Amino acid sequence: MSAPLLEVQDLYKSYPVRGGLFSAKQGEVKAVAGVSLTLKKGETLGLVGESGCGKSTLGRTLMRLEAANSGRVLFEGADVLTADKHQLFALRRKIQMIFQDPYSSLNPRLTVGSIVREPLEVHKIGSREEQNARVRELFVAVGLKPEMIDRYPHEFSGGQRQRVGIARALALNPSLIVADEPVSALDVSVQAQVLNLLVELQKKLGLTYLFISHDLGVVEYLSDRIAIMYLGQIVEEGDRETLFREPKHPYTRALLDAMPIADPRRRRDRAPLQGEAPSPLNPPSGCTFHPRCPYATAACKTTIPVLEPVAGSTPDHRAACLRKNEI
């Protein structure tokens, strides 16, 4: 196994909740509560969770678009979170992001060509002609016609816009791409095309993806490993086959059960997940999942489970559940 490309260690990010006199801090939302992740070069880690579980915040925090409270994010050994201005600028070349909403992720007042060229301009790479050549090359790479560079974002469909966003992310030749729900705003038919493009680009360019999604089906399609997030914490992590074959955390099971199966004759043998995700402002005691968990015991209300290897499974299969070895 090669050395990790990205290592996230015990990352915390919370938002203060203010109110009352002089906007006093009244509490905090722990969006990311102690997350550790490792990404090896060339692999795809799928990060799955419900809305509001902190997966997008995790992506933005490790890109340092938001300041973390504590923890370390090591990219090729260099800490992103403590890098100074120049180091960070250099690091930004290697980590790029693809955004969820293809309508708001492109500046409506710039041509798509200049949108894709902008990272090159910011990093002063090549002459104007070289930059334009690179933009054309990128357009071809993401399946757009190079003649389109002088058009504006509103002239494109959602899928095409997302391709522009991908071209922009690729402009600087990054090694890691954080894809924050890159297909969830697209039509299902277009989703497949964009996913195929991402897979193809990964093969061609040796990219590493952190793929954030709430859709297990999408994640299953292109991930090597999957991490399940619940209320700011990773509750289970493992390679794709193991996780789908023998999920150990009840939450993972519930998610897998909720995946639609295109076969009306197959019956569900387990009940779907009950209730809403609790407020991260006031998370439940012990295991944060216990109020919704069908296997919860009295111990689950008091003991906080740790993410530990699952006995008798693959070595990197880990789960944070007190009863992971029984169920």
Next chain:
Amino acid sequence: MWKFQLDPVTAKRFQRFRRIKRGYIALLVLATLTGLSLFADFIANRRAIFVWHQGKAYFPTFTFHTMAEFGQKDEFGFDDLEADYVTLKATLKEKGGGFVVMPIVPHDPYEPDFNYPEPPPNPPDSRHLFGTDSQGRDVFARLLYGFRISIFFALSLVLVGQTIGTTIGALQGFLAGKFDLFSQRFIEIWSSLPFLYVVIVISTFVRPSFWMLVVILGMFQWIGITFYMRTEVYREKTREYALAARSFGASRRQLIFRHLLPNCITPLVTFTPFAVVAAISTLTGLDYLGFGLPAPTPSWGEMIDQALQSENRTKIWLAIAPFSALLLTLFLVTLIGESIREAFDPKQYARYE
């Protein structure tokens, strides 16, 4: 050719503005009037535009020539006063030896005309088409020069004010946090100062010049736009295109000028014409109260003040001229502003996906 590409949103808005006829025509009319007022010295002036006198050419519009240069003397025998071009024109026409090209209105806004049996103000006649004011000055000339001052005062004030306001508002939205908190409190306190009284108090110490008045009023004018720019920037900076720019390392300057401000100009453009209306009204009001520009400056406020003096109640031309001019100007600017607002109306093309 004009090689400046407008982005499609702006181009579309501009097209739509042009299609709103009333606003577009108002803009053309106002622009023409403003352009013409720049040449006011060639339209209404007692100095000639061009004099051909004994084989020599003179362009006296901006230069001083004595009576002696043209062989003139006044009734007391002095010849070192400024030449009288109207008389000169008549003399040369009669005797030959040259000619004089006078402006259409051969009066400047300061020169009193006492050649009437009645004391001024004198009603409109062939010599003074709009009559004369209580000091015998030509009302049309004062109206014209007053328009020039009003419109350029308003434009300067709005330019200064909106620049400051946009900068501060955008910084509040962009920097947020403590800067936003404290500057917002400062704005709340500052905006509660009654600016008219402040101007009046300052005016009692110093007679404000044009630029000083711009600065004094500018100190209060900037506040309005900050609120809009602040919220616009607050909203735009969290959009994903701004995050994308940050994620590849765009500097703050690039982020603000290339991404945020171009997407935040709507309130600026739509409020500016109405700010011009307010600025013209403010200057007129201050002049009316006597706290505006110093005395002989041609100003609409001062003209209105004259018209409303009790002894001038029957001299209706004194009131008609400035009030119609004020009404027309404000009407034109409002038409423009209202059409811009309509052209920029986001409801017509917004897509909420």
